Amino acid sequence: MPDFSFENLIKPSISKIEKYIPGESLDLNKNPKVVKLSSNESPFAIPKKVYNKTQKLILSSNFYPDGDSNDLKEQLSKTFKLNYKNIVCGNGSDDILSIIAQTFSKEGSEVICSEYGFTYYPIIAKAAGCKVVTAKSQDLKVSCDNMLKCITKRTRIIFIANPNNPTGTIIFKDELERFLKKVPKNIIVVLDGAYSEFITDKKYTDGIDLINKYQNLIVTRTFSKIFALAGLRLGWGYSNQRIINLLEKIRGPFNVNKLAQSVGTLMLKEKKFLQRSISHNDRWRKILPNKINQLGLKSYETFANFVLIKVDQKKNSKKKILAFLKKKKIIVRDLNNYGLNDFFRVSIGSSKDLKKFLTELKNSITV
Ligand SMILES: Cc1ncc(COP(=O)(O)O)c(C=O)c1O
Structure with missing residues (x-):
């Protein structure tokens, strides 16, 4: 047997990676009664007509998909009024994020992420051999000033989720532009708009309108x-x-597999579905924090499809609350691995699921 350690074969930064922990998941087909509010998914299934139009595609799984995702790019251009040639498609946006890290960094480069930001950014930065520099947040919000202070000659990429996951906070356009103007042009700024479509506030931009102005920007x-x-x-x-x-x-x-390309293309045309999702989210993102605060817990304004909740551990035990909810088959997202030990996050699910969540949340702190 060769006597060597695999540790010697990998980039040193890879041994520092902590595996991504997704929101807890259960097979909902096997556990239909589970209320899953842990991963910020949509509570709505795709429209039946989209399903009917695409289900047969599985029969042609023996053939590769279109490697360039042409139809999807065309529809994205139409829906969002974009230039077709400025789009790249991926196997989830985490695929795109990872490709960006591979492309724009080398061993020894630095990548800036925000404290209490999406935990996948440090993983892909380290996988590319980079050092991760964490900018302190301010009152749970991504701080553009602190990000700027972290810039050095070795900085290659800055990752910002806007709105931010898991805090639900936002950077408005004027602040974002002040920041972008100050970032040296040889540093890539990634604006991750995973939750962009939920926002209707005119003071917000997903950054697409800024692409021509800032040559170092990727959305x-x-x-x-x-x-x-x-x-x-x-x-x-x-x-x-x-x-x-x-x-x-x-x-x-x-x-990008052919089913995803095809269903995605059709979903872009489902204006009613989109509108319904925005209205549902808008209604609950106002109701939910109020109801949670009334229970004596602290929750925060959100711009996305989830709500951050703080437990005062002198009064209540987060561990007990989450265990109680789990016993009632309600799964939320513990945020210990985000460094948010007093916090958890709940997705804006269906009205029925959220009502059950609120009832059992109340029971968890009164029982
Ligand atoms: C901020 C942020 N970016 C990216 C992603 C990944 O999304 P996708 O499912 O497209 O890989 C998530 C998922 O929760 C997210 O919260």
Whole structure:
């Protein structure tokens, strides 16, 4: 047997990676009574007509999909009024994020992420050999000033989720532009808009309108949230053509499967579905924090499809609350691995599931 350690074969930064922990999941087919509010998924199934139009595609699974996702890109261009050539598609937006990290960094580069930000960014940065620099947040909000202070000569990429997961906070357009103006142009800024479609506030931008103005900007988007396709894996990125051409070279040759391409293309045309999802979310993102606060817990304004909740552990035990909810078959997201030890997060699920959650949350602290 060869006597060597695999540790010697990998980039040193890879041994520092902590595996991504997803929101707890159960097979909902086997556990139909489970209320899953842990991963910010859509509570709505795709429209029947989209299902009917695409189910037969499985029969042609023996053939590869279109490697360039042409129909999907065409529909994205129409729906969002974009240039077709500025789009790259991926197997979920995490695929695009990972391709960006591979493309724009090398060993020894630095990648800036925010404290209490999406935990996948440090993973892909370390996988690319980079050092992760964490910018302190301010009152749970991504701090543009602190991000700027972290910039050094070695900085290659800055990742920002806007709105931020798991805090639900937002950076409005004026603040974002002040920040972008100050970032040196040789540093890639990734604006992750996984929750963009939920926002109707005119002071917000997903960043697509800024692509021509800032040559170092990449916007990423997903079909996992408002478009209800988390299980199919579909995401996309938007930037200037030079950047997109580079990302296109790195991505897997057939990184988006044919079912995802086809269902995604059709979902972009489902305006009623989209409107219903926005209205539902808007209603609950106002109701839910109020109801939670009335129970004596602390929750926060959100701009996305989830709500952050703080437990005052002198009064209540988070562990007990989450165990109680789990016993009642309600799964929420513990945030210990985000460094938010007093917090958990709940997705804006269906009205029925949220009512059950509120009832059992109340029981969990009164029983
Ligand atoms: C901020 C953020 N970005 C990206 C993703 C990944 O989304 P996808 O399912 O497209 O890989 C998530 C998923 O929760 C997220 O919260």
